[in-house]
Amino acid sequence: MIYDAIVIGAGQAGLAAGYHLQQAGLRFVILEAGAEPGGSWPHFYDSLSLNSTARYSSLPGLPFPGRPDHYPRRDEVVAYLRSYAAHFALPIVTGAAVAKIERSGRFFRVTTGDKGYFKAYTIVAATGFFGQPHLPNLPDQAQFRGQIMHSAHYRRPESFRQQRVLVVGGANGAVQIGIELAQVARVTLATRRPLRYLPQRVLGRDIHFWLKLSGLDRTQWLDEKSMPIFDTGTYRTAISAGLPDRQPMFERFTPDGVIWSDGRYEKVDTVIFATGYRAKLPYLADLGALDETGRAQQHRGASTTVPGLYYVGLPRQRTVASATLRGVGVDAKIVVNHLQRYRQVERQKDTRRAADSLLKRRTQVWTSRSQEWVGLIGLMTLALRQQIATQKSATPRLVGEAMVQSVRVSAGFLGFGHAAELYAPI
Ligand SMILES: Cc1cc2nc3c(=O)[nH]c(=O)nc-3n(C[C@H](O)[C@H](O)[C@H](O)COP(=O)(O)OP(=O)(O)OC[C@H]3O[C@@H](n4cnc5c(N)ncnc54)[C@H](O)[C@@H]3O)c2cc1C
Numbered sequence: 186m187i188y189d190a191i192v193i194g195a196g197q198a199g200l201a202a203g204y205h206l207q208q209a210g211l212r213f214v215i216l217e218a219g220a221e222p223g224g225s226w227p228h229f230y231d232s233l234s235l236n237s238t239a240r241y242s243s244l245p246g247l248p249f250p251g252r253p254d255h256y257p258r259r260d261e262v263v264a265y266l267r268s269y270a271a272h273f274a275l276p277i278v279t280g281a282a283v284a285k286i287e288r289s290g291r292f293f294r295v296t297t298g299d300k301g302y303f304k305a306y307t308i309v310a311a312t313g314f315f316g317q318p319h320l321p322n323l324p325d326q327a328q329f330r331g332q333i334m335h336s337a338h339y340r341r342p343e344s345f346r347q348q349r350v351l352v353v354g355g356a357n358g359a360v361q362i363g364i365e366l367a368q369v370a371r372v373t374l375a376t377r378r379p380l381r382y383l384p385q386r387v388l389g390r391d392i393h394f395w396l397k398l399s400g401l402d403r404t405q406w407l408d409e410k411s412m413p414i415f416d417t418g419t420y421r422t423a424i425s426a427g428l429p430d431r432q433p434m435f436e437r438f439t440p441d442g443v444i445w446s447d448g449r450y451e452k453v454d455t456v457i458f459a460t461g462y463r464a465k466l467p468y469l470a471d472l473g474a475l476d477e478t479g480r481a482q483q484h485r486g487a488s489t490t491v492p493g494l495y496y497v498g499l500p501r502q503r504t505v506a507s508a509t510l511r512g513v514g515v516d517a518k519i520v521v522n523h524l525q526r527y528r529q530v531e532r533q534k535d536t537r538r539a540a541d542s543l544l545k546r547r548t549q550v551w552t553s554r555s556q557e558w559v560g561l562i563g564l565m566t567l568a569l570r571q572q573i574a575t576q577k578s579a580t581p582r583l584v585g586e587a588m589v590q591s592v593r594v595s596a597g598f599l600g601f602g603h604a605a606e607l608y609a610p611i
Pocket residue numbers: 193194195196197198199216217218219222223224225226229233234235236237281282283284311312313314315316358468497498499508509510511
């Protein structure tokens with residue numbers, strides 16, 4: 186079977202794409218590497234809450250449950266995403282890690298690890314931006330004998346009790362983890378620049394109310410490097426109180442600690458890099474879809490280099506909200522609209538191609554038939570002339586009989602051949 190679309194990934198982006206494909210009546214399947222839908226959310230740290238209220242955190246067609254003004258916790262998000270997949274009975278194949286996608290004529294061939302291969306006219310890549318933690322390599326990092334980890338693998342504070350911990354990074358992840366750890370350990374945030382805050386609530390309303398009202402959420406107002414910290418005021422207070430403190434980035438590692446920018450040495454047990462994530466789209470490598478840095482080449486979710494290839498959920502693929510629960514649904518709709526138009530145009534091209542080939546074939550048949558007629562008439566004339574020459578007389582009756590006989594034979598021959606060719610399956 187050749188699907189209209191294959192969606193890769195059953196996180197929020199893949200589910201939103203699935204919803205709109207279903208609404209459009211297209212044949213599709215969602216391939217998910219994991220055992221269940223829900224994406225990366227089950228793997229985030231235990232205390233994580235959404236930074237938008239439930240009112241602004243819904244995927245299309247199913248409101249986020251609970252009080253509209255509460256900030257849902259991680260496990261509520263996981264439950265919501267799983268119930269979303271079940272509610273719309275989205276066709277998801279789990280345990281299907283896509284290894285490779287190739288073009289094969291007018292469709293794509295998708296190879297998975299354990300579930301064989303699938304074919305589709307279009308692809309929606311929705312595998313998220315958060316699959317590949319970005320771990321910098323700082324001077325002398327390899328000689329550090331303490332613990333180094335990325336915030337993607339941090340779950341809860343207990344195992345860090347009494348430790349000296351540095352959290353590298355100055356955005357939401359670093360601040361939340363740093364503040365939580367500061368309850369049980371001595372923690373410093375090491376940042377390249379001063380922290381920047383955005384008030385979580387303004388005039389009694391969540392910031393997302395104002396972002397929506399002002400239209401800022403539909404723009405690219407923040408560039409990739411300027412994500413501020415959403416704060417109700419408690420984070421700023423905790424950091425001002427030194428729980429944790431903040432220092433400019435350290436210069437280098439030593440075997441058991443770091444050298445700070447003022448030359449001071451300090452012993453350290455653990456360094457947590459809350460340094461963000463990078464795109465990971467290895468299965469698209471052979472398609473020519475990525476630039477030299479591995480980034481998707483796309484405009485509003487449509488690949489600019491591979492027709493029929495789409496993306497949902499890339500950070501800022503269209504707006505600042507593209508990779509969030511509140512923004513991914515609109516992007517998915519735009520992508521599916523584009524995909525639908527692409528399919529229509531391709532179908533029209535297919536129909537035109539089939540009609541052209543039928544016409545070409547019939548023209549060939551008629552041309553060859555006409556040539557045979559000319560040949561046969563030529564033969565008849567020759568035979569007639571020969572007869573007249575041998576009999577020395579050409580009575581009208583003799584000529585007539587010869588002609589009728591020739592026409593019968595050739596018409597029967599031509600008619601049979603023509604019908605056979607005309608009605609042969611194409
Ligand atoms: C710590 C943290 C906190 C966040 N907090 C918020 C927040 O408060 N509000 C908000 O709106 N957003 C938040 N985000 C951003 C975003 O909403 C999440 O990262 C979300 O998980 C992105 O969803 P996604 O579907 O794009 O990708 P993912 O959730 O990563 O889902 C991708 C899916 O694709 C699958 N997959 C990957 N590769 C393959 C493959 N080759 N074949 C088949 N399947 C594959 C994965 O198994 C996964 O299920 C946060 C992100 C992080 C990291």
